[in-house]
Amino acid sequence: MILGQFPSKCVVTKPALVADKYSDLIVVLIGWAGCKDAYLSKYSAIYERRGLTSLRYTVAITSRAMRHAHVPARFTTPMMPALRELLRPPSRKILFHFFSMNSMFALSSLLAAYGPNLMDRAQAAVFDSTPAEYSSTFGTVLDFTLPQHFPSAGPLTLAAIKYFVLRLNDLNEYKNSILSALDGKPERREIYYWAGRSARLPKQQLYIYSRKDGVCPHESITAFRDDQISRRGATVSTLFFENSEHVQHYRTYPDLYTSTLYKFIDQIISQ
Template structure:
C-alpha cells in the first residue's frame, strides 16, 4: 500500500440483520484496535460479535515499530495513524453513524489516546470535522498499563515469539528495557512535558462517553491495579465507567476463556450506550424546540 495509507479491514452487515437489531436507526460503526502483533484473523473473531449485532466494523492494528519504538522514544507516529483512521469513516460515508470503540492492550490504547485527542480537538492535528462524530462508548480489553517495564518486556516477548534468535532477543530486550525505564520511569517527570504517556493522557483528559474496562487479576502483562486505578480516576471525573474482572484469564484471553460471557457483556454494553445516546439526543432536540418556541 502507499505510504499515506493504513492497512485496515471494514465489514458491512446485511440489511436484514441491521434492521432486525436497530429497527430503522443508523447501525453503529465499531472500530476495533488490535493489540501489538495481533493478526487480523484473531481480531476478526471479536468483530464477529458486532457483525452479528448488525454493526459496521473497522479493524486495525498499529505497526509494531510504532508501539514499541516510536512511542517509547516519544515520537507521536500513532497520532498520524489516528487521523487516517478517522478519515476512513468519511471515505465510506458512515460519519453520521454512531461510533463505538473496542480497544485491546496497550498497543490499541496508545492509538485510542490519539483518537480521543482528535475527537476532542486537542491534538496537534485536530480537525473540526471530527468534532461532529458521535461516539457512544468504548470497551477496553486488558488495558491500560502504566510504567510497567516487566509487563512491557513480556508483551514484547509474546509478540516476537520464536522468530528472533535468543542472542538477538537478549540484546533487543536489554535495549528496550533500558529505554523504557529511562524515558518512561526515571526521567518521566521531565519527559512528560514533551510526550505524556497514554495512561496519564487519558486519565487527565478523559473522553466523556461511557467506557467498559475488561481485565483480569491473572494478567501478567497489564497489572490489574493499573486498570482499577484508571476506572476509579474516570469515575471521580464524572465519566460513566464500568468494569469486569475475569479473574483467571490471561492477557487478551478473556474472550477465549469465557466466550459467551464476554460476547454478551460487549453486546449489552453497546445496546446500553446506544439507548443512552438516543435519550440524550431526544433531550437535546426538545431543548432546541423549546428555545425556538420562546423566541
C-alpha cells in the same frame, strides 16, 4: 500495507442486515501488539451478529514511538479513508473497542491523523485488558513485538535487543518522572495519564480485565477506571475475571463476554 517495516491492516465489515436502531453506531476495533486481523475478526463478528458495521485495525506501534504519549499520525494514516467514509453521515457515532496498551498508543496516533474532534463522534468505549501504566508492561510488549520486527534474529540476539531497548526505556521513564514532577502534568509524556486526562474518552465505558493478567496489572486498570468515574463522571460497567490471560477473556469465556457486550450496546442505544 507497510509503515517502514511494520505492517498494518484495515478492514471494514458490514452485516448482511443492518438493524435500524444500530445504523448510526459503528464499531472501531484496535488490536493489541502482535494481533493479526484473523484474531480481531472474531471480535468484529460479535458485533456483526448484532447488526453493527465495524472497522478493525491492526498495527505494530514501534518501541521508539511508545516512548512518548504523542504518537505520530503515520501509524494510523492507512485507516483514514475508511474511517472518514464511515463517518460521512453526521449522525454516525463510534463505539471504540480497545485491546491492550498498543491500542492506547494507536489512539494517540489516530487523534493526530484525524484531529481531536474525532472524539466528538465517540459515544462509548470498551477496554479489553487496558489501560495500565506502561512502565510495568513494556518488557512483555517487547516479547510480543521484537520477533515480528526481527524475524531472522535468534533468541540470544532478541534478548540483547530487548535489554538495550529496556535500558533506553528506563532512561526515558526517569526523564519523564523528573519532568512530570516539575510541571505536574504526566499526561504530556506518559500514555496512561494521557488517555485518562487528555484523550477525552467517551463517558460510557466497559472494562473487561482479569486478576491473572500478566501484562497489564488489574490494579492499574482499576485505578484508571476509578479515576474516570471520579474525575470525569464516567458511567462504567465492569466484567472482571479471576483466571483469564491477557486479551484472552473472550476465548476463555465466550458466552459471558458476548452477552456483556450486547448488554452494553443496548445501554448505549437506550441513552
